[in-house]
Amino acid sequence: MDKILDSIETFKERYLEDLKEFLKISSVSADSNYEKDTRKCAEFLRDHCEKIGLENSRIFETKGYPIVYADYCHAPNKPTVLLYGHYDVQPPDPINLWETPPFEPTERNGSLYARGVSDDKGQVYCHLKAIQTWLKEEGNLPVNIKLLIEGEEEIGSPNLAPFINQNKEHLKADTALISDTPMYSPTRPSICYSLRGMVYIELFVTGPSHDLHSGQHGGVVQNPIQALAEIIGKLKDQDQKVLIPGFYDDVNPISESRSLEIRKLEIDESDYKKSMGVNTLVGEPDFSINERKWLRPTLDCNGIQGGYIGEGAKTIIPSKASAKISMRLVANQDPKKIVTLFNDYIQSIKPAGISIEIKEYAGAYPAVVDTTSEAITAGLAALKKAFGYNPILQGEGGTIPVVVDLKKILGLETVLMGFNLPDDGIHSPNERFKIDHYYKGIKASAIFFKELSERWG
Amino acid sequence: MDKILDSIETFKERYLEDLKEFLKISSVSADSNYEKDTRKCAEFLRDHCEKIGLENSRIFETKGYPIVYADYCHAPNKPTVLLYGHYDVQPPDPINLWETPPFEPTERNGSLYARGVSDDKGQVYCHLKAIQTWLKEEGNLPVNIKLLIEGEEEIGSPNLAPFINQNKEHLKADTALISDTPMYSPTRPSICYSLRGMVYIELFVTGPSHDLHSGQHGGVVQNPIQALAEIIGKLKDQDQKVLIPGFYDDVNPISESRSLEIRKLEIDESDYKKSMGVNTLVGEPDFSINERKWLRPTLDCNGIQGGYIGEGAKTIIPSKASAKISMRLVANQDPKKIVTLFNDYIQSIKPAGISIEIKEYAGAYPAVVDTTSEAITAGLAALKKAFGYNPILQGEGGTIPVVVDLKKILGLETVLMGFNLPDDGIHSPNERFKIDHYYKGIKASAIFFKELSERWG
Structure with missing residues (x-):
């Protein structure tokens, strides 16, 4: 050797x-x-x-x-x-x-x-x-x-x-x-x-068929960015708990021995925050940092886009807005089931005056x-x-x-x-x-x- | 002649x-x-x-x-x-x-x-x-x-x-x-x-100092898109009423005679919807369509951007997200006062784990x-x-x-x-x-x- x-x-x-x-x-x-x-x-x-x-x-x-x-x-x-x-x-x-x-x-x-x-x-x-x-x-x-x-x-x-x-x-x-x-x-x-497994989804929201002048029509037309923001705002609570009904149904509880083993691992919170450039960690209060990252499912917006994103001010009610959203899954969550739960939830919280299209990327167990x-x-x-x-x-x-x-x-x-x-x-x-x-x-x-x-x- | x-x-x-x-x-x-x-x-x-x-x-x-x-x-x-x-x-x-x-x-x-x-x-x-x-x-x-x-x-x-x-x-x-x-x-x-007058604002939200892998860190870091969406979701209610405290304080009530005069004007709602390409009109239920557009203040997101907006799937917790937001004002609202109310409200509803910067564009009475x-x-x-x-x-x-x-x-x-x-x-x-x-x-x-x-x- x-x-x-x-x-x-x-x-x-x-x-x-x-x-x-x-x-x-x-x-x-x-x-x-x-x-x-x-x-x-x-x-x-x-x-x-x-x-x-x-x-x-x-x-x-x-x-x-x-x-x-x-x-x-x-x-x-x-x-x-x-x-x-x-x-x-x-x-x-x-x-x-x-x-x-x-x-x-x-x-x-x-x-x-x-x-x-x-x-x-x-x-x-x-x-x-x-x-x-x-x-x-x-x-x-x-x-x-x-x-x-x-x-x-x-x-x-x-x-x-x-x-x-x-x-x-x-x-x-x-x-x-x-x-x-x-x-x-x-x-x-x-x-x-x-x-962790994954579900990756793109959410397309359409309001008016074309961009409108926000002065001439503001007040009577649903704005797709507003609608998308309201939807995203309802996906998680302040503790990062995912609000999709049934989302946690198949999540394996963490055994006491594993939890103890994880909590024994040294973790320098201040170093960890510094490495990410954040001042505060967030997350489910009942779980330790490593548990949140390894053994709990999460949801994150990976990208969002809509309306005028160029330099300066443009006053429109845009026609479209979209977001890329991924969910990390843990045993025994099923990506197919999670997609269904996600779709059902979106339909149930969809604001008036817009239409929604959902594109599903490859999922992973x-x-x-x-x-x-x-x-x-x-x-x-x-x-x-x-x-x-x-x-x-x-x-x-x-x-x-x-x-x-x-x-x-x-x-x-x-x-x-x-x-x-x-x-x-x-x-x-x-x-x-x-x-x-x-x-x-x-x-x-x-x-x-x-x-x-x-x-x- | x-x-x-x-x-x-x-x-x-x-x-x-x-x-x-x-x-x-x-x-x-x-x-x-x-x-x-x-x-x-x-x-x-x-x-x-x-x-x-x-x-x-x-x-x-x-x-x-x-x-x-x-x-x-x-x-x-x-x-x-x-x-x-x-x-x-x-x-x-x-x-x-x-x-x-x-x-x-x-x-x-x-x-x-x-x-x-x-x-x-x-x-x-x-x-x-x-x-x-x-x-x-x-x-x-x-x-x-x-x-x-x-x-x-x-x-x-x-x-x-x-x-x-x-x-x-x-x-x-x-x-x-x-x-x-x-x-x-x-x-x-x-x-x-x-x-109507106007206030135009750009809201910049920063989470981590750089984009993070959403698998490795998802669950412990505030996502700036999520935070921005939550903020936008709290700017208006389902009836398009602006939720910023004090926003309507200086709004002139519409006189009965003017309201009558406006409601007498012919308006083909179906044609109007068709011209904008929408199925439903929204807005404050107590006001007619023309009143909502002419004599009531409004708020609209004109653009939003954050994270990965390219083709396909990218799994990140982005560092930044931003939105352009305009408000149309009516007599006697003061754009300077509205900006202050907006800023105060944003600070009061700001989620944990992010920082916010607000850029103000030229306002109009x-x-x-x-x-x-x-x-x-x-x-x-x-x-x-x-x-x-x-x-x-x-x-x-x-x-x-x-x-x-x-x-x-x-x-x-x-x-x-x-x-x-x-x-x-x-x-x-x-x-x-x-x-x-x-x-x-x-x-x-x-x-x-x-x-x-x-x-x-």
Whole structure:
């Protein structure tokens, strides 16, 4: 194992340069303006897999962006790891807030800054560079590996489950491995036991058929911005409790032991507030901060738009207003049921004089992971050796839809072992990844393969 | 007089072409991207005044866009008319809803379509073409004329009152004339007796210092869109009553006689709804439709913006959200007092975890006009002769700040005699002006000068 770790140490700067090339490709799946680059990114990744010695590197076309596959299965009687990641990234908006351009990776204060560097390109490369090192130094891997890297994670993975369904045999494995979640803190590497699910909705409100002069007609026409604001105002109360009837019906209560375990985790509230740039935390008073983020469902407006948003004053009653709204779900909430409850509620609180259209984006079920598996034990051991701190188990507020699909379709448990930090600004301007964590992530991945190989069966 | 009217009839097509040249200049005062064109428009207008025979044509610079002045004062012992109008126009957004480009004037179904054709370039040209005809045919005007055409009406005329104050002697007149209001209907030409005032505010809400991942942090951070929506939701009730404490304190009650007079005016509710493209009218139940629009104050959101408004799904808690909000005021509401009441109320209902900044745009006092003057009588006579229908007196929901300034600073009563129709889509895409009304407006203006000259003193 020392030979592998020494080799990683020797080649780490080259591995960092390799990552930068991957980050330069603006693979924004949510915005069709980036379509060409997103497709280019898939090809780049396929070529890179081939270059580092993986076999059967290829692109699978889908109805949306392609899936990149590669494998290396030359460890008979050893477990097969299905490694999932994504090569697509969040939109870079608001682009003017980036200190350096989002697709020009820049080193600053020990971190690498670029869109997608933590979410998820940097973490995908931790594994690729670990594989590259094993193959270079030992000519083989201690486990069998299958790579499944998609390009639509940031838009809800609409084509992934069908693909997995159609390729069950091909993707057969013993455990899944995903690095797309943060560690708890720099001194607390962690493995996740739960992910929240998601419902993403866009609400379109139409008032008059065209913009009206607010002087000539103000007082007799319903204003769609006003109506939309009233609707949004009725979605949550001051304690962030969601007011949709039935919303909490299927929420699992948090067990006393888990609650105690969570409340024992150190959390520096003042640091946490500072990292987000807020003065006050809000939320359900009966739950601790981590419980609110990991094990309670939430609702957030992600965007709103209507009327005149240019410079200066324009006096209109606009024709249209719209909002993007996402809900994070926890076990055992069902995204389909939540959409129905949402729609029913909106219809029941709809003000007079407007019409409403609801567009539903891909939903995701919440995921809960079995923490007693040998793979999790191997992951915890790898984290401890690579990072030098005792790892913990934690929940996670984000959503990785594939975890549920891997379990449902392939019967796989997933090891959620991520290497970035909570304040790395994923989905924000100036997203970053500590360069040191990139190197330690490569080592953790390399050790994980070995640990898993030894512990298996 | 027949000679004048015959001449207008003879040259009307040329007068229409002249107007088109004026409309081609995109003089959008609210958006600094149009600054060059807005300045060009002032120069174009000055040159045109000179060309048609007006004297002392010149541009007065202000802190913002220039004011165009011209006069023709060769009617001793006759009244002097101060003619006010504006050469700036509303922004053309949403530009994709225009059937033909906003700055390429197009004739269609008997109307001319272009941004500003009704508000106010077409109406300004009614008077210029009337003056041109008088000077061409008679070599003089029956009254003295001073022209005051500004370029900042659509942004609240911030530099007009100071200009009038500094040029009191220069602008001395006996009555003011403004064509910037619509007729009641095609068969009901009208003169306005009241205009609503305005307060225009932009509300900026800041939550976290940067956009956050809504999964990782959702549940503990106040969302600025949510906060803004809650604030807006508390500005009005379902009956459109404004909920700001003290908002109605200074509102003049509507006299019984005026209310009766208003309720006698024919109004086809179904036609009115159709023209706006709405199914339902809303508003204060105790007031008739015209009362709500003319003599009751209102509040409308003119624009809202926050978070991700691009294509597809992006899961963030945004850092910022903002809204543009205007209030229309009636006598005797004071815009300064209303701003204070608004600010106090916002502070009192502000949700936790956000900060608020309020930007105030230029306000305007409501205006009430003396309907017993000789100038109004002359206007009513001119409308009857030009349009062939009995004119009425009416209120108006829009705002023309200068009316109050002309009274306060110069002691002038204003004749508010407009020629366009309520459904001409001012401030909307596909703004239009009936070509026939343009011609009749020129005639009405020409007759007005004569009528006023004869009735005066």
